[in-house]
Amino acid sequence: MKYIFPKDFWWGSASSATQMEGGYNLNEKEQNIWDYWYEIAPEKFHNNIGPKDTSKFYYKYEEDIELMKNLGHNSFRFSISWSRLIKSDGSVNLLAVDFYENVINTMIKNNIEPFINLFHFDMPMYLQEIGGWENREVVSAYQNFSKKCFELFGDKVKKWFTHNEPIVPVECGYLGEYHYPAVVDFKRAVQVGYHIMLSSSLAIMEYKKLNQGGQIGIIVNLTPSYPRSNSEEDLKASNIADLILNRSFLDTSVLGEFPGELIEFVKEQDLLPIYKTQELEIIRNNTVDLLGVNYYQPRRVKAKESQVKDNEPLTPESFFDFYDMPGKKINPHRGWEIYEKGIYDLAINIRDNYKNIPFFISENGMGVEGEEKFKVEGRIEDDYRIEFIKEHLKWANKALKEGCNLKGYHLWTFMDNWSWLNAYKNRYGFVEVDINNEFKRTPKKSSYWFKDVIENNGF
Ligand code: BG6
Secondary structure, eight states, X not given: OOOBOOTXXXXXXXXXXXXXXOOTTGGGOOOBHHHHHHHHOGGGSGGGOOSTTSTTXXXXXXXXXXXXXXXXXXXXXXXXXXXXXXXXXXXXXXXXXXXXXXXXXXXXXXXXXXXXXXXXXXXXXXXXXXXXXXXXXXXXXXXHHHHHHHHHHTTTOOEEEEEESTHHHHHHHHBSSSSTTOOBOHHHHHXXXXXXXXXXXXXXXXXXXXXXXXXXXXXXXXXXXXXXSSXXXXXXXXXXXXXXXXXXXXXXXXXXXXXXXXXXXXXXTTOOXXXXXXXXXXXXXXXXXXXXXXXXXXXXXXXXXXXXXXXXXXXXXXXXXXXXXXXXXXXXXXXXXXXXXXHHHHXXXXXXXXXXXXXXXXXXXXXXXXXXXXXXXXXXXXXXXXXHHHXXXXXXXXXHXXXXXXXXXXXXXXXXXOOXXXXXXXXXXXXXXXXXXXXXXXXXXXXXXXXXXXHHTBO
């Protein structure tokens, strides 16, 4: 064997509540922004499939966790649905407590460590109605929600994450039209980003107060930015992309401060959010213990080729263009670039510029549209996924050998799940979910290959 991983390496997969639970209105769950958006605009969702009964983990979690165990996984990340746990009057939904307690207990019984994330794009609608992340009160509501989760489940759960990909609700909800409320307004986006960052620090503060002996972190989609060339203009464009889209949350979560250059940029563009000096103190004093890093594809950047028009709204892309690099390797089933070395580059960046903080690959994966065409005698033969994981793991292994503090690798995702506006279009799971046949689970070829990797702690 050539690629050996450390003992106790975290092998598993990741998911999120809205994407796999289903039971969207069962047992007193409130609406979140996805339930609402689907109600008013179902045509936005691929094949008109909404979040009502996604993958049915809510009903089948025992079977699913047993399957995880049989496939050798030692850890699994999921999220707690805020709108399931906390009712609109602020009280705790005891039926939701039962559900999450059962999930956690079943995982522990099967030797699978629960990694819990608190926010994966699913704002309760009753809070969105008062402005969502734009409203400082919602930050306090999140702080209370996080505290409640630690109190309820912190005796058993020792790995917590405040947010998944915190830049995504900013980008997709306030700078693009992929998440509700789907507005394009840079100033509001900056306020949302600032409040999400503050909420993360407040949750960390609450967690530390309770002294529960676990670790708390954040999960960032740390997409490395690569400039088209070394020209001054391309380097500048790549730097600004990196600053807004990576360093905004990464620097602040790990080092406790918004990058000076970002503050300058925001001031120059007249985008400063409303903030209080004491809040900056909270951010400074409550940094993460652990980092989750989601990596799918690189961000290739070039200097802007045309002037931004006067009537165009300002967005991050007013300052750079995406670069379509000739000859790049592509996942033809999703259209995303595959660049395995990106995993190594981001690991080295964390080692050298972020105090070599412990981190793990919290999502990596390959989406495939129309994956049923790869079915042979009832099983999806996903050799492309095996290849994809293997090549990324080789670079992860090299990073480990060079002193990076890499703790684990989670695939997105365990079983095919519903992915926001893309619904069930792109399949990512180790396990096929047949949405036309009672959501039947069938492990794909890659799940058995991964099981061997886990058993051997390498390949
Ligand atoms: C990740 C998100 O960035 O991408 C997931 O954390 C999402 O929630 C995944 O499902 C895949 O996205 P898509 O659009 O290819 O289905």
